[in-house]
Amino acid sequence: MKISTKGRYGLMLLVDLAQNDTGSPVALKTIAERQGLSEHYLEQLIAPLRNAGFVKSVRGAYGGYILARSGSEITAADAILTLEGPLEIVDEEIDDGFQELWDQLREAIQSVLSGVTLQDLANMRDRHAGSYMYYI
Template sequence: MKLSTRTRYGMRAVLDIALHSGGAPVRLRDIADRQGVSLSYLEHIIGPLIAGRILRSARGAGGGVSLLRKPDSILLSEIVSLLEGPLAAVDCVLHPDVCPRSGSCATRGLWTEMAEAMDSVLGSRTLVDLMTRDGEDKVGSCAPTALRPQRSPVIGAASARWNGGMERR
């Protein structure tokens, strides 16, 4: 199972806003530049987050987007749900009636456990957890690779950890 680009960029955009707003609106252009995504694509991502009451928008000079709630009250599952919908590896987990074998399927339980595990992880973490993960500087790690401060080369897992899984794909 793979989360969509929309969801990954959406999560990064919300994190970017939390890290750069200081309570004031953040311009979409600035987020797009920092995250290496087109402004028009970002606008499509932000809409559901505003409608879902994660973000608010302000028009005019000094306008932009900001968090509607405190970061510790925004569950990561809310962001994923708004952008991705329900998470399940196969349709029968959410809609058993789509498969005539659902009642006797040997693998359906596994797919259900996977969905429950993902829901559990995302539902138990808030935006603050991303902001403070491992005590790293999240402002730098939320930027595309080309914009990050350069560090001396590191071999293995430490290198991947610095990148934080936020590289452009």
């Protein structure tokens, strides 16, 4: 199984909103610039995330997007499954005698993704960002 850019970038978008949650909406252009992503691509990803109830859109001159719930209430599984669909370890259910293995693997991946929230990922990024030393 490989998570596509759709899943990765959608997760980055949500984590950015969690990391920069001030209560004010954030424009996709701002997120795209901060994350080094295509604004056009983020526009395609935001609709399913909004439809799933993870983000709210705010219209107007100072509009943009905010998380619909706290970052501690939205898991990585929520984002990945919304954008990628169900986890598939093998292309189809086949009678190869290993179905139990494939099921256990899928459940383990699901468990890891369900155990990590957007806030956890935002905190990981903050810790990682603070670990670099710059010398001038």
